[in-house]
Amino acid sequence: MNNKSNPFEEMQNRQIRTFFDGDANRKIKAGLDSRMGTFRLLGNIADVYLNRFVDTMVGMANGAVESEEEEVQARLKSGEQSRTGNKYPNL
């Protein structure tokens, strides 16, 4: 490209001046800030509540299994205790 002023760049510069001098920039920035705020809020909500929600759902789905496991653990414990008791009855 040559060193002479480029009309494409001139046109762009003029449009940019209009953009910053007029209302367009302010309107777009306000709209964008509002959208970004909404997205951030949704992101925060998802961060805070999604984990809890997932935990709750997992808990609900696996709740019965967990309680069975707990039951088994409890039985084992009591079994060990009773066995321990039987092993040394005189102590």
Place this chain on the structure above:
Amino acid sequence: MAVCNAQMKDLEVIHSYLDSQASRCFNLLYERYSGKVYAKCLTLLGDTALAEDATQEIFTKIFLNLARFNEKSKFSTWLYSITYNFCIDYIRRKKKEKAIFSDDIERAPDLAADDIPDKEMLELNLVQLEQVLGSLNPGDRAILLMKYQDGEQIKDIAKQFGKSESAIKMQIKRAKERARKIRAANFPDELNADAYEQQVQSFRGNAK
């Protein structure tokens, strides 16, 4: 990483934004490029309200997809590519046009000799340029902006549109031919004056 400041390069700002999510970083990118994005949208869409909406949509896309910027090109190239695609898609949807490049251009052999010198495009005045661009189809407009406003290389334009380099050369050639016709139809006197001036200069050159 430090909070963004005006001295930082685009990539530093982007990394800082991705690390900190600080609005200040995104605002810095917006301040640097919103004017240019708006100017391109205005040229392509030809309407200030549409250009404003498009600029807002494009920056929303950037906000949501900044993490996907792979740094294979400059940030500005990536941003302008999103801008061109957004505007062309909008026009295509509105006019229900299927493609901005016709099949014969896609199959063009690599022989697209460019008869119209760049000088002819760069010597248009602003009124002529706006008239010419306003009368061209969106694909031609976009490709001329990429070449003469952004100074992009043919291979980069081809990559952005997913076309072959010869197809892009052919598209530029045809866009320039159409631009010349529009200029001749709308500003016949100026074109004759230019042709006369060229003839005089050529004659002087031969006389020397």
